[in-house]
Amino acid sequence: MSLSRLSGVLRKTLIQAVPTAIGIVILNFLLLQLAPGDAADVMAGEAGAATEETMAMLRKQFGLDLPVLDQLLAYLGHLAQGSLGFSPRYNMPVADLIAQRLPGTLLLMGLSLSLALLLGIALGTVMALNAGRWPDRLISVGSLVFYSVPGFWIGLMLIVLFSVKLGWLPSGGAETIGAGLSGLDSLLDKARHMLLPAASLALFYVAIYARLTRATMLEVASQDFIRTATAKGLTPFHVATRHILRNALLPVTTLAGMHFGGILGGAVVVETVYSWPGLGRLAFEAVMRRDFNVLLGVLLLCSLLVIIVNMVVDLLQAWLDPRIEVR
Amino acid sequence: MGVIERSLSHSEAIVWAGPTSEPLVLPGPGFGLLTNREDDAANAPDAQAPAPVVATAPSPSNGQRALKAFLRNPSGLGALAFLLLVAGIALAAPFLYPDDPLAMVGRPFLWPGQNPEFPLGTDSLGRDVAAGLVWGARISLLVGFTAMALGVSAGIAVGATAGYFGGWIDDALVRLTEVVQTVPSFVLLVVLVAIAQPSITTVTGAIAMVTWPMVARLVRAEFRSLREKDFVTAARAIGSGPVRIILREILPNALSPIIVTASVLVASAILMESALSFLGLGDPNLVSWGSMIGAGRELLRTAWYLTAIPGFAIVLTVLALNLVGDALNDALNPHLSAGR
Numbered sequence: 001m002s003l004s005r006l007s008g009v010l011r012k013t014l015i016q017a018v019p020t021a022i023g024i025v026i027l028n029f030l031l032l033q034l035a036p037g038d039a040a041d042v043m044a045g046e047a048g049a050a051t052e053e054t055m056a057m058l059r060k061q062f063g064l065d066l067p068v069l070d071q072l073l074a075y076l077g078h079l080a081q082g083s084l085g086f087s088p089r090y091n092m093p094v095a096d097l098i099a100q101r102l103p104g105t106l107l108l109m110g111l112s113l114s115l116a117l118l119l120g121i122a123l124g125t126v127m128a129l130n131a132g133r134w135p136d137r138l139i140s141v142g143s144l145v146f147y148s149v150p151g152f153w154i155g156l157m158l159i160v161l162f163s164v165k166l167g168w169l170p171s172g173g174a175e176t177i178g179a180g181l182s183g184l185d186s187l188l189d190k191a192r193h194m195l196l197p198a199a200s201l202a203l204f205y206v207a208i209y210a211r212l213t214r215a216t217m218l219e220v221a222s223q224d225f226i227r228t229a230t231a232k233g234l235t236p237f238h239v240a241t242r243h244i245l246r247n248a249l250l251p252v253t254t255l256a257g258m259h260f261g262g263i264l265g266g267a268v269v270v271e272t273v274y275s276w277p278g279l280g281r282l283a284f285e286a287v288m289r290r291d292f293n294v295l296l297g298v299l300l301l302c303s304l305l306v307i308i309v310n311m312v313v314d315l316l317q318a319w320l321d322p323r324i325e326v327r
Numbered sequence: 328m329g330v331i332e333r334s335l336s337h338s339e340a341i342v343w344a345g346p347t348s349e350p351l352v353l354p355g356p357g358f359g360l361l362t363n364r365e366d367d368a369a370n371a372p373d374a375q376a377p378a379p380v381v382a383t384a385p386s387p388s389n390g391q392r393a394l395k396a397f398l399r400n401p402s403g404l405g406a407l408a409f410l411l412l413v414a415g416i417a418l419a420a421p422f423l424y425p426d427d428p429l430a431m432v433g434r435p436f437l438w439p440g441q442n443p444e445f446p447l448g449t450d451s452l453g454r455d456v457a458a459g460l461v462w463g464a465r466i467s468l469l470v471g472f473t474a475m476a477l478g479v480s481a482g483i484a485v486g487a488t489a490g491y492f493g494g495w496i497d498d499a500l501v502r503l504t505e506v507v508q509t510v511p512s513f514v515l516l517v518v519l520v521a522i523a524q525p526s527i528t529t530v531t532g533a534i535a536m537v538t539w540p541m542v543a544r545l546v547r548a549e550f551r552s553l554r555e556k557d558f559v560t561a562a563r564a565i566g567s568g569p570v571r572i573i574l575r576e577i578l579p580n581a582l583s584p585i586i587v588t589a590s591v592l593v594a595s596a597i598l599m600e601s602a603l604s605f606l607g608l609g610d611p612n613l614v615s616w617g618s619m620i621g622a623g624r625e626l627l628r629t630a631w632y633l634t635a636i637p638g639f640a641i642v643l644t645v646l647a648l649n650l651v652g653d654a655l656n657d658a659l660n661p662h663l664s665a666g667r
Binding site: 295 | 505506507508510511512514515516517518519522598605606620627628631635638641642645646648649650653
């Protein structure tokens with residue numbers, strides 16, 4: 001495992017990532033130009049009335065009266081300086097707004113992705129080792145059901161069961177407001193609030209990883225080196241974990257990287273269900289309030305996150321599988 | 328199944344090795360791998376089909392074999408029957424419940440079974456839940472299938488052009504596909520629908536706009552491996568133009584992974600539509616399963632059946648679509664399912 005090979009992979013992925021990132025900025029900007037009404041309209045609407053002059057003043061203040069190309073250039077210019085613009089609706093810089101919400105979403109996504117990978121790989125392994133027998137069939141059916149359930153609906157059903165009927169877990173929010181908890185209690189409180197949203201978000205991906213782990217493990221198990229491993233007297237457990245599972249993990253990591261964007265999208269809905277203070281909810285609020293700077297910022301940040309995660313996955317793969325060459 | 332049958336028998340005369348597709352985007356064992364018919368016949372598990380041992384025996388075409396394999400799959404058949412039932416109910420909605428499903432017809436908050444006139448109960452405004460469910464099926468299926476058709480067509484157009492021509496066209500289209508695919512699709516979907524104002528047309532169009540890249544990648548990979556095959560060279564040699572080669576020669580041979588993807592796309596389109604409606608970004612003048620859940624959500628503590636019932640409808644329909652997709656995958660890629 002040479003460092004130069006890894007840096008080669010890094011360079012290659014960077015070359016691919018930069019044009020995509022630029023394309024995304026331009027796409028988002030053009031998209032939002034098509035939107036009817038702007039922030040000035042919304043503010044005027046909320047104020048109840050506005051004269052033409054006030055509207056013009058508002059537009060001038062937000063730079064909405066400039067030609068499209070100038071607005072794009074101004075946006076790109078600000079972006080180069082690390083600024084995402086100013087949100088007229090929240091009356092604060094978009095970057096600050098996003099920075100407030102980002103940790104919540106990352107925490108939620110991280111937890112649900114780990115949950116999904118852990119459960120999915122475990123279930124997939126059980127399925128592959130029992131292929132064709134009843135545990136396989138049972139989990140197969142279960143995973144297909146998980147795969148078909150809308151995340152927001154299972155979220156609501158979990159609330160009915162665990163919050164309304166059983167009263168075990170809170171139904172929304174990120175922490176108990178006004179409880180004044182500290183230290184371990186506060187941590188536990190936060191964990192209790194995260195459990196249901198993370199589970200609702202994870203369910204779909206548990207199904208995918210279980211199925212994929214099963215399929216790849218069966219594929220790997222039929223290869224020659226597994227027969228060799230068995231022939232030289234390794235225990236079935238050793239063969240299953242060290243030889244089959246390890247080689248089956250590669251496609252699973254690829255897919256997990258590709259799902260990052262999907263989970264971000266799922267977070268929009270799940271965060272709405274659980275009133276979780278995160279990016280997804282912010283995006284939804286921004287759409288409703290026509291706050292384009294915020295929306296652009298969220299979209300851009302989400303997409304950049306996806307690009308970064310993809311690069312990390314590429315590097316991880318190059319590390320896991322030495323056969324992957326720099327092309 | 329007619330389409331599959333015709334398209335696959337087209338490839339019969341030509342021996343071609345299995346194109347390998349890109350790493351799977353979808354779950355499910357090895358997508359899009361086809362081998363030539365001779366291989367299939369040789370590898371087919373004897374228990375499943377009597378393999379034509381005698382060389383002179385007429386062997387069924389790939390399409391017929393796939394159809395037979397599909398018909399032997401009980402879960403796939405059951406799921407298909409259920410889908411047909413849902414489609415039948417959706418079509419019959421104007422006869423089953425001729426009145427506006429948004430009209431108030433009874434006492435509010437009747438639980439299911441409380442009043443035989445409203446078997447599934449009524450909501451907070453006294454609207455019949457069963458009527459909403461039946462009319463909602465129309466929206467879900469309409470959006471699901473239309474969005475799939477649009478997305479698959481766009482994906483085939485982009486993927487076939489990129490894969491067949493290569494060069495700078497390929498580079499540009501791949502770049503575009505990558506940009507759209509990198510943006511989290513549900514976030515993009517929300518933005519598109521919010522910009523275009525929610526209506527059934529915009530929702531359908533927006534779902535197609537976020538799903539085509541998946542098809543495009545798949546089709547491109549298939550085309551790239553198929554365009555170098557002898558039968559394409561032969562077609563080129565006899566003077567066929569690119570459009571004819573793409574549509575008549577390569578596409579039919581790339582169809583089976585596309586068909587499997589299409590069935591999964593309908594399922595995900597239905598899920599997306601329901602999530603949008605749940606968020607209040609559906610067509611405001613129509614009942615859909617998602618909007619019923621969105622309305623029921625406010626009353627989760629007292630009347631959770633309002634949320635549960637339309638959710639079950641979504642789960643069952645999507646589950647049926649996924650089962651059909653699985654069965655199609657097994658039927659069209661038989662060597663993969665052997666022994667599993």
